[in-house]
Amino acid sequence: MRVIAIANQKGGCGKTTTALNLSACLSSKGQKVLLVDMDPQSHATLALNIQGPVLQKTLFDVLMNGGNPSPLVLDDVVIPCEGFDLAPANIHLSLFEQHLSMMPGRESKLKDALEKLQKIYDFILIDCPPSLGLLTFNALVASNEVFIPVEMGFFALHGTAKLLEIMGLIQQKTGHDLGMKAIAVMVDKRTRLSREILQNMRQNFRGSLFDTMIHFNVRLKEAVSYGKTILEYDSRSSGCRDYSLLADEILQERNRLIHIRPFLEPSLEDRSFQRESRFIFHAPEAKSVRIAGTFNNWAPTDDYLMNRQNDGVWVKIINLPPGEHQYKFFVDESKWVEDTDNPEICTSNPFGSKNSIRVVN
Numbered sequence: 001m002r003v004i005a006i007a008n009q010k011g012g013c014g015k016t017t018t019a020l021n022l023s024a025c026l027s028s029k030g031q032k033v034l035l036v037d038m039d040p041q042s043h044a045t046l047a048l049n050i051q052g053p054v055l056q057k058t059l060f061d062v063l064m065n066g067g068n069p070s071p072l073v074l075d076d077v078v079i080p081c082e083g084f085d086l087a088p089a090n091i092h093l094s095l096f097e098q099h100l101s102m103m104p105g106r107e108s109k110l111k112d113a114l115e116k117l118q119k120i121y122d123f124i125l126i127d128c129p130p131s132l133g134l135l136t137f138n139a140l141v142a143s144n145e146v147f148i149p150v151e152m153g154f155f156a157l158h159g160t161a162k163l164l165e166i167m168g169l170i171q172q173k174t175g176h177d178l179g180m181k182a183i184a185v186m187v188d189k190r191t192r193l194s195r196e197i198l199q200n201m202r203q204n205f206r207g208s209l210f211d212t213m214i215h216f217n218v219r220l221k222e223a224v225s226y227g228k229t230i231l232e233y234d235s236r237s238s239g240c241r242d243y244s245l246l247a248d249e250i251l252q253e254r255n256r257l258i259h260i261r262p263f264l265e266p267s268l269e270d271r272s273f274q275r276e277s278r279f280i281f282h283a284p285e286a287k288s289v290r291i292a293g294t295f296n297n298w299a300p301t302d303d304y305l306m307n308r309q310n311d312g313v314w315v316k317i318i319n320l321p322p323g324e325h326q327y328k329f330f331v332d333e334s335k336w337v338e339d340t341d342n343p344e345i346c347t348s349n350p351f352g353s354k355n356s357i358r359v360v361n
Protein backbone atom coordinates (compact mmCIF):
# COMPACT_ATOMS: atom_id res chain seq x y z
CA MET A 1 0.00 0.00 0.00
CA ARG A 2 1.29 3.44 -0.90
CA VAL A 3 0.27 6.27 1.42
CA ILE A 4 0.86 9.60 -0.30
CA ALA A 5 0.44 13.07 1.18
CA ILE A 6 -0.27 15.77 -1.40
CA ALA A 7 1.24 18.75 0.31
CA ASN A 8 2.46 22.29 -0.23
CA GLN A 9 1.74 25.07 2.23
CA LYS A 10 1.23 27.47 -0.64
CA GLY A 11 -2.52 27.99 -1.13
CA GLY A 12 -4.25 27.30 -4.43
CA CYS A 13 -1.38 25.40 -6.04
CA GLY A 14 -3.48 22.42 -7.16
CA LYS A 15 -3.32 20.01 -4.19
CA THR A 16 -7.03 19.21 -4.11
CA THR A 17 -7.37 19.07 -7.90
CA THR A 18 -4.47 16.62 -7.98
CA ALA A 19 -5.73 14.52 -5.06
CA LEU A 20 -9.23 14.23 -6.54
CA ASN A 21 -8.37 13.52 -10.14
CA LEU A 22 -5.48 11.23 -9.36
CA SER A 23 -7.80 9.22 -7.10
CA ALA A 24 -10.30 8.95 -9.96
CA CYS A 25 -7.67 8.02 -12.57
CA LEU A 26 -5.89 5.48 -10.37
CA SER A 27 -9.20 3.81 -9.53
CA SER A 28 -10.19 3.74 -13.21
CA LYS A 29 -7.00 1.71 -13.76
CA GLY A 30 -8.16 -0.93 -11.28
CA GLN A 31 -6.53 0.42 -8.13
CA LYS A 32 -8.34 0.52 -4.80
CA VAL A 33 -8.04 4.10 -3.63
CA LEU A 34 -8.94 5.99 -0.47
CA LEU A 35 -8.86 9.78 -0.58
CA VAL A 36 -8.46 11.37 2.85
CA ASP A 37 -9.64 14.97 3.11
CA MET A 38 -7.29 16.43 5.71
CA ASP A 39 -8.27 20.05 5.05
CA PRO A 40 -10.85 21.91 7.19
CA GLN A 41 -11.83 23.82 4.03
CA SER A 42 -13.07 20.36 2.91
CA HIS A 43 -12.68 21.23 -0.76
CA ALA A 44 -12.21 17.58 -1.78
CA THR A 45 -15.44 16.63 0.02
CA LEU A 46 -17.33 19.58 -1.49
CA ALA A 47 -15.91 18.94 -4.95
CA LEU A 48 -17.44 15.46 -4.83
CA ASN A 49 -20.76 17.02 -3.85
CA ILE A 50 -20.81 15.19 -0.53
CA GLN A 51 -23.04 17.05 1.90
CA GLY A 52 -25.98 16.60 4.26
CA PRO A 53 -26.49 13.89 6.92
CA VAL A 54 -23.59 11.69 5.72
CA LEU A 55 -21.31 14.37 7.11
CA GLN A 56 -22.53 13.93 10.69
CA LYS A 57 -19.44 11.81 11.32
CA THR A 58 -16.25 12.80 9.61
CA LEU A 59 -12.50 12.32 9.78
CA PHE A 60 -12.43 14.76 12.70
CA ASP A 61 -14.51 12.39 14.88
CA VAL A 62 -12.17 9.50 14.05
CA LEU A 63 -9.04 11.49 14.88
CA MET A 64 -10.48 12.87 18.12
CA ASN A 65 -12.09 9.93 19.91
CA GLY A 66 -9.01 8.22 21.34
CA GLY A 67 -10.51 7.71 24.84
CA ASN A 68 -13.90 6.49 23.64
CA PRO A 69 -14.66 2.87 24.73
CA SER A 70 -16.09 1.93 21.29
CA PRO A 71 -14.13 4.31 19.12
CA LEU A 72 -15.24 5.29 15.69
CA VAL A 73 -12.84 3.96 13.07
CA LEU A 74 -12.06 5.30 9.62
CA ASP A 75 -14.10 2.54 7.92
CA ASP A 76 -17.19 3.96 9.70
CA VAL A 77 -16.96 7.35 8.00
CA VAL A 78 -15.68 6.35 4.55
CA ILE A 79 -18.08 7.18 1.69
CA PRO A 80 -17.90 5.48 -1.73
CA CYS A 81 -17.62 8.08 -4.51
CA GLU A 82 -16.72 7.85 -8.18
CA GLY A 83 -14.94 4.48 -8.08
CA PHE A 84 -12.91 5.35 -5.00
CA ASP A 85 -13.58 5.95 -1.30
CA LEU A 86 -13.49 9.27 0.50
CA ALA A 87 -12.80 9.96 4.18
CA PRO A 88 -14.70 13.26 4.30
CA ALA A 89 -13.96 16.39 6.27
CA ASN A 90 -15.84 19.46 7.35
CA ILE A 91 -15.00 22.66 9.17
CA HIS A 92 -14.75 20.79 12.54
CA LEU A 93 -11.31 19.68 11.46
CA SER A 94 -10.10 23.21 12.18
CA LEU A 95 -10.60 22.41 15.90
CA PHE A 96 -8.14 19.53 15.70
CA GLU A 97 -5.00 21.62 16.31
CA GLN A 98 -6.68 23.49 19.16
CA HIS A 99 -7.91 20.33 20.93
CA LEU A 100 -4.77 18.31 20.52
CA SER A 101 -2.08 20.94 20.99
CA MET A 102 -0.88 19.50 24.32
CA MET A 103 -1.78 15.86 23.87
CA PRO A 104 0.95 13.20 23.60
CA GLY A 105 0.90 11.27 20.33
CA ARG A 106 -0.93 14.13 18.62
CA GLU A 107 1.30 13.91 15.52
CA SER A 108 0.37 10.32 14.78
CA LYS A 109 -3.44 10.37 15.07
CA LEU A 110 -3.94 9.87 11.32
CA LYS A 111 -1.26 7.17 11.16
CA ASP A 112 -3.04 5.30 14.00
CA ALA A 113 -6.37 5.63 12.18
CA LEU A 114 -4.91 4.30 8.91
CA GLU A 115 -3.32 1.34 10.70
CA LYS A 116 -6.76 0.30 12.04
CA LEU A 117 -8.36 0.33 8.58
CA GLN A 118 -10.16 -2.93 7.81
CA LYS A 119 -10.55 -2.37 4.09
CA ILE A 120 -7.45 -2.92 1.97
CA TYR A 121 -6.34 -0.17 -0.39
CA ASP A 122 -3.59 0.05 -3.01
CA PHE A 123 -3.33 3.81 -2.60
CA ILE A 124 -4.24 6.24 0.14
CA LEU A 125 -4.00 9.86 -1.01
CA ILE A 126 -4.13 12.60 1.60
CA ASP A 127 -5.21 16.11 0.55
CA CYS A 128 -3.38 18.49 2.91
CA PRO A 129 -4.37 22.01 3.95
CA PRO A 130 -2.29 25.05 2.88
CA SER A 131 -0.28 25.23 6.12
CA LEU A 132 2.46 23.36 7.91
CA GLY A 133 0.49 22.86 11.12
CA LEU A 134 -0.52 19.73 12.99
CA LEU A 135 -2.85 18.48 10.23
CA THR A 136 -0.09 18.47 7.59
CA PHE A 137 2.33 17.05 10.16
CA ASN A 138 -0.11 14.18 10.79
CA ALA A 139 -0.39 13.57 7.06
CA LEU A 140 3.40 13.44 6.63
CA VAL A 141 3.86 11.10 9.61
CA ALA A 142 1.18 8.77 8.19
CA SER A 143 2.67 8.75 4.68
CA ASN A 144 5.57 7.06 2.99
CA GLU A 145 5.61 9.45 0.06
CA VAL A 146 4.88 13.13 -0.48
CA PHE A 147 3.82 14.64 -3.79
CA ILE A 148 4.34 18.39 -4.03
CA PRO A 149 2.30 20.16 -6.71
CA VAL A 150 4.12 23.28 -7.88
CA GLU A 151 2.13 25.78 -9.94
CA MET A 152 3.70 28.04 -12.51
CA GLY A 153 3.51 31.36 -10.64
CA PHE A 154 5.89 33.80 -8.98
CA PHE A 155 7.31 32.38 -5.78
CA ALA A 156 6.23 28.94 -6.97
CA LEU A 157 9.04 27.30 -5.05
CA HIS A 158 8.73 29.63 -2.10
CA GLY A 159 8.20 27.52 0.98
CA THR A 160 9.07 24.13 -0.48
CA ALA A 161 12.39 24.32 1.42
CA LYS A 162 10.46 24.57 4.70
CA LEU A 163 8.26 21.61 3.78
CA LEU A 164 11.34 19.56 2.90
CA GLU A 165 12.95 20.58 6.17
CA ILE A 166 9.92 19.32 8.10
CA MET A 167 9.98 16.07 6.10
CA GLY A 168 13.64 15.67 7.03
CA LEU A 169 12.80 16.24 10.67
CA ILE A 170 10.07 13.59 10.59
CA GLN A 171 12.47 11.21 8.87
CA GLN A 172 15.08 11.80 11.58
CA LYS A 173 12.64 11.53 14.47
CA THR A 174 10.59 8.55 13.34
CA GLY A 175 13.25 6.80 11.26
CA HIS A 176 10.68 6.11 8.56
CA ASP A 177 11.62 6.73 4.93
CA LEU A 178 9.72 9.50 3.23
CA GLY A 179 10.05 9.77 -0.54
CA MET A 180 9.08 12.88 -2.39
CA LYS A 181 8.28 13.93 -5.91
CA ALA A 182 7.22 17.28 -7.32
CA ILE A 183 4.49 17.69 -9.94
CA ALA A 184 4.48 20.72 -12.25
CA VAL A 185 0.86 21.90 -12.46
CA MET A 186 -1.07 24.61 -14.32
CA VAL A 187 1.67 24.62 -16.94
CA ASP A 188 1.23 26.87 -19.95
CA LYS A 189 4.33 26.45 -22.08
CA ARG A 190 3.43 29.48 -24.17
CA THR A 191 4.35 31.75 -21.28
CA ARG A 192 7.93 32.57 -20.48
CA LEU A 193 7.18 32.31 -16.75
CA SER A 194 6.01 28.69 -17.08
CA ARG A 195 9.14 27.82 -19.05
CA GLU A 196 11.44 29.49 -16.53
CA ILE A 197 9.80 27.83 -13.53
CA LEU A 198 9.84 24.45 -15.24
CA GLN A 199 13.53 24.87 -15.92
CA ASN A 200 14.15 25.81 -12.28
CA MET A 201 12.15 22.80 -11.12
CA ARG A 202 14.19 20.46 -13.31
CA GLN A 203 17.40 21.78 -11.79
CA ASN A 204 16.04 21.91 -8.31
CA PHE A 205 14.25 18.61 -8.00
CA ARG A 206 16.38 16.70 -10.51
CA GLY A 207 15.25 13.03 -10.44
CA SER A 208 12.37 13.76 -8.13
CA LEU A 209 10.13 15.56 -10.61
CA PHE A 210 7.42 13.67 -12.50
CA ASP A 211 7.94 13.64 -16.27
CA THR A 212 4.20 14.12 -16.68
CA MET A 213 3.08 17.67 -16.15
CA ILE A 214 -0.45 18.96 -15.66
CA HIS A 215 -1.26 21.70 -18.12
CA PHE A 216 -3.60 24.56 -17.42
CA ASN A 217 -7.06 23.39 -18.41
CA VAL A 218 -10.23 25.25 -17.60
CA ARG A 219 -12.26 22.00 -17.66
CA LEU A 220 -10.51 21.04 -14.39
CA LYS A 221 -11.89 24.21 -12.80
CA GLU A 222 -15.37 23.59 -14.21
CA ALA A 223 -15.52 19.97 -13.04
CA VAL A 224 -15.36 21.08 -9.39
CA SER A 225 -18.40 23.32 -9.74
CA TYR A 226 -20.37 20.34 -11.10
CA GLY A 227 -19.30 18.18 -8.14
CA LYS A 228 -17.44 15.77 -10.42
CA THR A 229 -13.94 14.56 -11.08
CA ILE A 230 -12.54 15.31 -14.51
CA LEU A 231 -13.04 11.68 -15.51
CA GLU A 232 -16.80 12.03 -15.03
CA TYR A 233 -17.04 15.59 -16.24
CA ASP A 234 -14.98 15.46 -19.43
CA SER A 235 -12.91 12.37 -20.05
CA ARG A 236 -11.68 13.81 -23.38
CA SER A 237 -10.24 16.99 -21.90
CA SER A 238 -6.49 17.62 -21.76
CA GLY A 239 -6.83 17.80 -17.95
CA CYS A 240 -8.16 14.24 -17.87
CA ARG A 241 -5.43 13.04 -20.23
CA ASP A 242 -2.73 14.63 -18.05
CA TYR A 243 -3.99 13.09 -14.81
CA SER A 244 -4.41 9.73 -16.52
CA LEU A 245 -0.78 9.90 -17.74
CA LEU A 246 0.34 10.88 -14.26
CA ALA A 247 -1.50 7.85 -12.84
CA ASP A 248 0.32 5.66 -15.42
CA GLU A 249 3.67 7.13 -14.44
CA ILE A 250 2.94 6.52 -10.76
CA LEU A 251 1.96 2.93 -11.47
CA GLN A 252 5.10 2.33 -13.54
CA GLU A 253 7.50 3.86 -11.04
CA ARG A 254 10.16 1.52 -9.82
CA ASN A 255 12.57 3.75 -7.95
CA ARG A 256 10.04 5.92 -6.33
CA LEU A 257 11.67 6.70 -3.00
CA ILE A 258 13.96 9.64 -3.46
CA HIS A 259 15.89 10.51 -0.35
CA ILE A 260 15.14 14.10 0.50
CA ARG A 261 18.39 15.01 2.24
CA PRO A 262 20.04 16.75 -0.77
CA PHE A 263 17.31 19.40 -0.74
CA LEU A 264 17.52 20.20 2.94
CA GLU A 265 19.17 23.15 4.59
CA PRO A 266 22.72 22.27 5.62
CA SER A 267 22.98 20.92 9.14
CA LEU A 268 24.74 22.91 11.84
CA GLU A 269 28.01 21.04 11.36
CA ASP A 270 27.87 21.69 7.61
CA ARG A 271 27.40 25.40 8.24
CA SER A 272 30.87 25.68 9.76
CA PHE A 273 32.32 24.88 6.33
CA GLN A 274 30.38 27.64 4.62
CA ARG A 275 32.16 30.56 3.01
CA GLU A 276 30.97 34.13 2.79
CA SER A 277 30.11 34.83 -0.86
CA ARG A 278 29.53 38.36 -2.05
CA PHE A 279 27.17 38.94 -4.99
CA ILE A 280 27.14 42.26 -6.83
CA PHE A 281 24.69 43.45 -9.47
CA HIS A 282 24.70 46.78 -11.34
CA ALA A 283 21.13 48.02 -11.80
CA PRO A 284 20.69 51.72 -10.96
CA GLU A 285 17.17 51.69 -12.47
CA ALA A 286 15.91 48.73 -10.43
CA LYS A 287 13.46 49.20 -7.58
CA SER A 288 14.19 45.83 -5.96
CA VAL A 289 16.61 43.00 -6.60
CA ARG A 290 16.57 39.56 -5.02
CA ILE A 291 18.90 36.67 -5.60
CA ALA A 292 17.81 33.07 -5.99
CA GLY A 293 19.56 29.89 -6.96
CA THR A 294 20.26 26.29 -6.18
CA PHE A 295 21.22 27.33 -2.62
CA ASN A 296 17.70 28.57 -1.73
CA ASN A 297 15.52 26.32 -3.92
CA TRP A 298 15.21 29.20 -6.41
CA ALA A 299 12.89 31.00 -4.01
CA PRO A 300 13.59 34.76 -4.09
CA THR A 301 12.21 35.35 -0.59
CA ASP A 302 12.70 38.47 1.54
CA ASP A 303 15.78 36.87 3.11
CA TYR A 304 17.44 37.16 -0.28
CA LEU A 305 16.71 40.84 -0.96
CA MET A 306 19.90 42.61 -2.08
CA ASN A 307 20.99 45.92 -0.53
CA ARG A 308 21.23 48.98 -2.73
CA GLN A 309 24.40 51.05 -2.44
CA ASN A 310 24.51 54.77 -3.35
CA ASP A 311 25.93 54.14 -6.83
CA GLY A 312 23.09 51.86 -7.96
CA VAL A 313 25.01 48.69 -7.16
CA TRP A 314 23.12 45.94 -5.37
CA VAL A 315 25.02 43.75 -2.92
CA LYS A 316 24.23 40.59 -0.99
CA ILE A 317 26.50 38.39 1.11
CA ILE A 318 25.41 34.77 1.43
CA ASN A 319 27.08 31.92 3.30
CA LEU A 320 27.51 29.05 0.86
CA PRO A 321 28.96 25.58 1.27
CA PRO A 322 31.83 24.54 -1.04
CA GLY A 323 30.67 23.43 -4.48
CA GLU A 324 29.06 24.83 -7.59
CA HIS A 325 26.01 27.06 -7.19
CA GLN A 326 23.75 28.34 -9.96
CA TYR A 327 21.95 31.64 -9.47
CA LYS A 328 20.09 34.51 -11.05
CA PHE A 329 18.86 37.94 -10.03
CA PHE A 330 15.13 38.57 -9.70
CA VAL A 331 14.58 42.22 -10.63
CA ASP A 332 11.50 44.32 -9.77
CA GLU A 333 9.51 41.21 -8.87
CA SER A 334 9.17 40.35 -12.54
CA LYS A 335 12.40 39.65 -14.45
CA TRP A 336 15.00 36.90 -14.02
CA VAL A 337 18.40 38.22 -15.09
CA GLU A 338 21.76 36.48 -15.27
CA ASP A 339 24.89 38.02 -13.77
CA THR A 340 26.37 39.85 -16.76
CA ASP A 341 29.64 40.51 -14.87
CA ASN A 342 30.22 36.80 -14.40
CA PRO A 343 31.42 34.95 -17.52
CA GLU A 344 30.70 31.57 -15.92
CA ILE A 345 27.27 30.51 -17.09
CA CYS A 346 25.34 27.28 -17.29
CA THR A 347 24.56 26.58 -20.95
CA SER A 348 22.52 23.42 -20.47
CA ASN A 349 19.32 25.37 -20.38
CA PRO A 350 16.80 24.22 -23.04
CA PHE A 351 14.81 27.47 -23.03
CA GLY A 352 17.53 29.86 -24.14
CA SER A 353 17.90 31.51 -20.74
CA LYS A 354 21.12 30.96 -18.80
CA ASN A 355 22.03 30.66 -15.15
CA SER A 356 25.19 32.12 -13.68
CA ILE A 357 27.58 29.91 -11.78
CA ARG A 358 29.55 30.61 -8.59
CA VAL A 359 32.07 28.05 -7.45
CA VAL A 360 32.91 28.08 -3.74
CA ASN A 361 36.17 26.34 -2.80
Ligand SMILES: Nc1ncnc2c1ncn2[C@@H]1O[C@H](COP(=O)(O)OP(=O)(O)OP(=O)(O)O)[C@@H](O)[C@H]1O
Binds near residue numbers: 017039130218
Ligand atom coordinates in the same frame (compact mmCIF):
# COMPACT_ATOMS: atom_id res chain seq x y z
N1 LIG B 1 -4.36 22.39 -14.14
C1 LIG B 1 -5.26 23.34 -13.82
N2 LIG B 1 -5.79 24.13 -14.79
C2 LIG B 1 -6.69 25.09 -14.46
N3 LIG B 1 -7.10 25.34 -13.23
C3 LIG B 1 -6.62 24.60 -12.22
C4 LIG B 1 -5.67 23.55 -12.47
N4 LIG B 1 -5.36 22.97 -11.28
C5 LIG B 1 -6.09 23.63 -10.34
N5 LIG B 1 -6.84 24.60 -10.90
C6 LIG B 1 -7.73 25.54 -10.22
O1 LIG B 1 -6.93 26.34 -9.33
C7 LIG B 1 -7.63 26.59 -8.13
C8 LIG B 1 -6.82 26.05 -6.95
O2 LIG B 1 -6.69 24.66 -7.09
P1 LIG B 1 -6.83 23.68 -5.84
O3 LIG B 1 -8.08 23.96 -5.06
O4 LIG B 1 -6.64 22.30 -6.33
O5 LIG B 1 -5.57 24.16 -5.00
P2 LIG B 1 -5.18 23.76 -3.51
O6 LIG B 1 -3.69 23.74 -3.44
O7 LIG B 1 -5.90 22.55 -3.07
O8 LIG B 1 -5.75 25.01 -2.71
P3 LIG B 1 -5.78 25.15 -1.09
O9 LIG B 1 -4.38 25.46 -0.71
O10 LIG B 1 -6.74 26.29 -0.83
O11 LIG B 1 -6.26 23.85 -0.54
C9 LIG B 1 -8.98 25.92 -8.28
O12 LIG B 1 -9.89 26.86 -8.75
C10 LIG B 1 -8.74 24.86 -9.33
O13 LIG B 1 -9.93 24.54 -10.06
Ligand SMILES: [Mg+2]
Binds near residue numbers: 016017
Ligand atom coordinates in the same frame (compact mmCIF):
# COMPACT_ATOMS: atom_id res chain seq x y z
MG1 LIG C 1 -7.07 22.23 -1.38
